[in-house]
Each structure stands twice: as structure tokens, then as C-alpha cells.
Amino acid sequence: MADYMRAMRLVEFGKPLQLQEVPIPRPRGPEVLVKVEGAGVCHSVVHFVDGRFGRIDVKALGLRIPVTPGHEIAGSVAAVGEGVVGFKEGDKVAVDPWIGDGTCHYCRIGEEQLCEHPIKIGENVDGGFAEYVLIPHYRYLYRLRNLNPVEASPLPCAGLTPYRALVRKAQVKPSEYVVVVGAGGGLGTMAVQIAKVMGAVMTPFLP
Ligand SMILES: [Zn+2]
Ligand SMILES: [Zn+2]
Incomplete structure (x- = not known):
């Protein structure tokens, strides 16, 4: 080296x-x-x-x-x-x-x-x-x-933050509703994917 x-x-x-x-x-x-x-x-x-x-x-x-x-x-x-x-x-x-x-x-x-x-x-x-x-x-x-x-590098930061919110804090269960505020941002897009895997109900909300 x-x-x-x-x-x-x-x-x-x-x-x-x-x-x-x-x-x-x-x-x-x-x-x-x-x-x-x-x-x-x-x-x-x-x-x-x-x-x-x-x-x-x-x-x-x-x-x-x-x-x-x-x-x-x-x-x-x-x-x-x-x-x-x-x-x-x-x-x-x-x-x-x-x-x-x-x-x-x-x-x-x-x-x-x-x-x-x-x-x-x-x-x-x-x-x-x-x-x-x-x-x-x-x-x-x-x-x-x-x-x-390349795919994995943001996960311990942008991935772990919504993971903690959804899995450890909110303890989301299948069929529960989740609202992701700012779902288009870096952490928000991760939150949507994690909530989906957890079986949460996601409905688009357009003001
Ligand atoms: Zn310390
Ligand atoms: Zn970061």
C-alpha cells in the first residue's frame, strides 16, 4: 500500500x-x-x-x-x-x-x-x-x-435516523397509519421505505 x-x-x-x-x-x-x-x-x-x-x-x-x-x-x-x-x-x-x-x-x-x-x-x-x-x-x-x-454509504446516517423513529420510538405495527413529514427529503424517502417494509399504511396526502 x-x-x-x-x-x-x-x-x-x-x-x-x-x-x-x-x-x-x-x-x-x-x-x-x-x-x-x-x-x-x-x-x-x-x-x-x-x-x-x-x-x-x-x-x-x-x-x-x-x-x-x-x-x-x-x-x-x-x-x-x-x-x-x-x-x-x-x-x-x-x-x-x-x-x-x-x-x-x-x-x-x-x-x-x-x-x-x-x-x-x-x-x-x-x-x-x-x-x-x-x-x-x-x-x-x-x-x-x-x-x-455507494447505495449503503448513507444508511448509517440518513437511514438510521428514520429507522430509530419508526422502529424504536413509534414501534409501528402492520396496518397502522404513518405520516411522514417531508417525505420527499433525504430522510423522508428512507422513512417511506422503512414504513412500507414494516407494513404501515401509506396514503398520499396532497394539501
Ligand atoms: Zn459518551
Ligand atoms: Zn449524515
């Missing part, structure tokens, strides 16, 4: 990303190096690059730049650390980017995506707008079977 890779880096908030050559990280312990084959452009990435999440100034969050954005990642395993179990080079995977510190209240109750001191891939550490991305632990990988990485 080469020593360097290309990456689109956030160097200055509010400015276009810059194409740079950076070292390819080497995985150690439970870490996995993923060759990026699909990288979604989430709307939150656009806000992140602009330096503002609504009224929140990204600079006030203490995020360090330059950083490689991109948290919707899928690809194949390029290298594994010596502590990795169950994954080997060439395996197709999607990445869960919502990594927590493992010690706060939310991490302890299994809500790691709400962590008070997150280590989000693509914000706190380098993300998927690069040829390779280092994942801190193999437990953040989903194995892909039939999906290709």
Missing part, C-alpha cells in the same frame, strides 16, 4: 475543501482501515464546512481543523489491526460514524450517538472524503452482503 492518499480537507470554515495528500493511517489494535468506495454528502456536512449549525458556531465546539469531513462511509476493509476479530481484508462494510467516549451517561445506556464528548468520524477525526479512513474499532462496522457501497 502507498504511504500517501488524496483527501478533501476542511482547512478554513466557509471556504471550499482543499485536495491534499496526507499519510495513510496504519491500523493498530482494534482499528480498521477502510478503503472508501462510497461517501455520502450529508446536509450537516454542508453546515459543518460553512462553520455554522444554525445558530451554533462550529468554532465554539472546539473542533480542530484541518480535518477530512464525511461521515456517510462504505467501502472495503483494506487493513486490520492485530486485535480485530471477524473482519478481514476485502470485506465490504458500511461505517457507524457516531462514536462516543464510552464513559458518559449516554454511552453507558447504549445511546452512544448522544455522547457528551463524541469522537464523530468526519468532524472530530478524519472522515470519508478520502481514499482511506481509519475506524477506531471494528464494532463500528456493518457487514454488507447484497448492497454495494
Whole structure:
């Protein structure tokens, strides 16, 4: 494997990303190096690059730049650390980017995506707008079977959000009615597909 890779880096908030050559990280312990084959452009990435999440100034969050954005990642395993179990080079995977510190209240109750001191891939550490991305632990990988990485890359973000709303929060049952507000958006189209699979009743509503 080469020593360097290309990456689109956030160097200055509010400015276009810059194409740079950076070292390819080497995985150690439970870490996995993923060759990026699909990288979604989430709307939150656009806000992140602009330096503002609504009224929140990204600079006030203490995020360090330059950083490689991109948290919707899928690809194949390029290298594994010596502590990795169950994954080997060439395996197709999607990445869960919502990594927590493992010690706060939310991490302890299994809500790691709400962590008070997150280590989000693509914000706190380098993300998927690069040829390779280092994942801190193999437990953040989903194995892909039939999906290709381009189709799969948005699922751990735009897919998991409506999945949680419909499956875990609303616990939709077959024949129940579901209203998807904003059904034409990125998350909304996912919500429609998930509700359909769950057997919910979907009727078009045109105001
Ligand atoms: Zn996203
Ligand atoms: Zn935490």
C-alpha cells in the first residue's frame, strides 16, 4: 500500500475543501482501515464546512481543523489491526460514524450517538472524503452482503435516523397509519421505505 492518499480537507470554515495528500493511517489494535468506495454528502456536512449549525458556531465546539469531513462511509476493509476479530481484508462494510467516549451517561445506556464528548468520524477525526479512513474499532462496522457501497454509504446516517423513529420510538405495527413529514427529503424517502417494509399504511396526502 502507498504511504500517501488524496483527501478533501476542511482547512478554513466557509471556504471550499482543499485536495491534499496526507499519510495513510496504519491500523493498530482494534482499528480498521477502510478503503472508501462510497461517501455520502450529508446536509450537516454542508453546515459543518460553512462553520455554522444554525445558530451554533462550529468554532465554539472546539473542533480542530484541518480535518477530512464525511461521515456517510462504505467501502472495503483494506487493513486490520492485530486485535480485530471477524473482519478481514476485502470485506465490504458500511461505517457507524457516531462514536462516543464510552464513559458518559449516554454511552453507558447504549445511546452512544448522544455522547457528551463524541469522537464523530468526519468532524472530530478524519472522515470519508478520502481514499482511506481509519475506524477506531471494528464494532463500528456493518457487514454488507447484497448492497454495494455507494447505495449503503448513507444508511448509517440518513437511514438510521428514520429507522430509530419508526422502529424504536413509534414501534409501528402492520396496518397502522404513518405520516411522514417531508417525505420527499433525504430522510423522508428512507422513512417511506422503512414504513412500507414494516407494513404501515401509506396514503398520499396532497394539501
Ligand atoms: Zn449524515
Ligand atoms: Zn459518551
